[in-house]
Amino acid sequence: MAGKTKNRRTGGSGSVFQDSKGRWHFRKDMGTDPATGRRRPPIEATGMVKSEARARFQAKIAEWERDGRLPTKDGPKTADYFERWMEEHRTAANPTTWRNESSWMRTMNAIIGNIRLNRLTADDINGMCRRLRRTRKSKTVNTYLAVLGAVLRTAKRDGLIADDPMENVGRMPEDRYERPILDVADPAKVIEAALAEPDPAVAVFDSPDEREKWALMFELAFTTGMRPGERYGLMPYQLELHHGIPVINVCQQAKPIPAGATIPDWMEAEHLDGAIWLTKPKTAKGVRTVPIPQGLWDRLWAHIVKWGVPSHGLVFTNLYGHPIRRDNEEKRWRRALKMAGLPYVDIYSARHWLATELAAAGASDEERTAIMGHTDIHTTSVYTHWRERRLAKTLDAALPDLRDGQ
Template structure:
């Protein structure tokens, strides 16, 4: 009677073609419940065994197979990132990879089973010496994502990050222009000193930047969404002109140097820029625009012979607009108008604030902004003293007497 092999010890056999096979059942994956096997083959038994042992060593190194030693955090992170890369957009992956690389420079040599809350605290202290609080917290979140998965795979009993308080972050106040100031900036943008930078006439170049800034303030669209506007996105719905936001431009990397997941629709434009889908499903939306902006957009399209699937806004050399170029023109326009140097993204905050001042319903504000929650929309809303004063005056009756008191204002 043939002796049975011990369950889980694996099998070795030679097939009809004379090829040797090594195979082993690794049991069920704690995270997915699926059975796992590892195998290798070679023309000789020794060759197959060497390949098989190399695979086992790699699995033990990254924690896929329990071994005599727990994997180091850096090795496990490497495997985690390989899987993470297939599920997120390239920009998200690049950010997360950078965060984890910084963490591993501090504690990556520590084995998973030896990680303690004090290791996490030390990592945050070291990184906190050079990082802003919000960035530091994102490093903590990234590390917690990795260790949560290690806990799920039963490589550690509990994620040590659960026993550490996240870095404290105080929300920064975003500087936003006043209600009438964007008009001054847009007028200044179209009348700045001329500077020829490409084949396009300088006057036309200034008009384009002024129009792009007007779109930013009036629609609150994200930078990449504005750069990707094409004529086919301009729609009339029930007589209302607007922009159907359906795409954006993102900086993913040069073809061959960046891995685009199979599920992501992305078309290379030039350099590191790609035309892709909106940030989230909620980001695909219809944003109404005024009749005057509608006419100016179509005038630009007609005057420049822009096709239905061509970019409305381009650089002077005909390339897609990039954030650095817009930022340069933005700062010049603010300076020419004598306005404070606010960030480009503050235009989105300005639109949300003006919508709140007009008492636009919450669901409408969420829809126009392309958010999924009112909480996020509120982060973009900044009430100024004048609007608060008007609301308070309407809400609180006069509680004083009829006597008029003359007061002197002292500086």
């Protein structure tokens, strides 16, 4: 009957109908998404030939069953569900985090990926951890477990597993690692070395202006605790006066993002140059104002004026006017340490140095987290290293003489 729509339902297939133009439709209602409470779009396939439409529909059904979007008796394989979770998680994480988590997931899939998700046990996960521990540090394995835990919590919420096996998996004991940091007076030596004229026999192209630039970068690192990307993305408009106090409004960072990566809207990313993008800081607490000494303020503005840096231009660039990269800074950093006669520590230890000095000066927990841009004091405490000399002074002031001066 031309011009009319034929409707009927077939067992387990949903609705099947032919529209007024003769096109066949196979559709299955998918109900409500447990995560959002909203109705999910139906599975649908169309075609002018009924058999072709049915084949497309069945292929879509098979794909949804494979990764767990459509429940089945056996459930999806762990690897298939992990793959689906990563795709759904893509817009919730920054591209670098997502790339790292994808790599960790592939590593875990090589061990537990063929196990059906609803049959995955704590023993399976503990066995995976033992295998991973042969070639990886405990801290790395615990990072893998954190991602796996997030995946399995989602699977439980989606009704794909009744119990979360991670509830019976403990974190692996981590090897104690004490990050080396410079001593109290060492940062001044680093800055002095950065300004010093290098040995002409070994130096590459150099100039007083170039040395001043890197001395300022290192001074910023020690004085403000700004993360590398926050320093690389610094612009003149971020230098503000609050009630006459010079501060830096830390509200952005320059960071590399892999080519072709999906950049979530919430990152508010703005392309700068090549693979470098301007984004918000790492966390919401990372947006902060950090007071700086007047001398540093004056030196920064002298640099800005000398080079004619516009309000929304980068304060620091390489010799070709492009954004600073981590490897550029690493070379200068190593050279300054060597010229100062200091042992190697990575540039990130400057943040640890500041956190340590803030604690030694008696700063409150709120003050320390505000300056460092941390979400909680626990993280700041990880950055704080109590030197024996400081502890000895504290004990000396706290303890009475127990032997009457003998």
